[in-house]
Amino acid sequence: MGDIIDRAAKYTDAEIRHGIRRAQQQASAGNKGSAECADCGEDIPEARRCAVPGCTRCVACQEAHEKNK
Numbered sequence: 712m713g714d715i716i717d718r719a720a721k722y723t724d725a726e727i728r729h730g731i732r733r734a735q736q737q738a739s740a741g742n743k744g745s746a747e748c749a750d751c752g753e754d755i756p757e758a759r760r761c762a763v764p765g766c767t768r769c770v771a772c773q774e775a776h777e778k779n780k
C-alpha cells in the first residue's frame with residue numbers, strides 16, 4: 712500500500728512541477744504580449760511585439776481598432 716502512495720506522490724510532484732513551468736511560460740509570454748493577434752489570429756511579428764510591449768493585435772487590426780474608437 713505504501714508503495715502505491717509513494718508512486719502517487721511522485722505523480723503529484725511531477726504534475727506540480729509541470730504546472731509551475733507552464734505558468735512561468737505563460738507569465739513570460741504575457742510580458743512580451745500575445746504571439747497571435749487577438750482579432751484575426753495571425754502571428755504578430757516579433758519586431759512589433761518588441762516595439763509595442765503587451766500588444767495583442769497585428770498592425771492592421773490595431774489600426775482598425777483605433778479607428779473604431
Ligand SMILES: [Zn+2]
Pocket residue numbers: 748749750751752753768769770771772773
Ligand atoms: Zn490581426
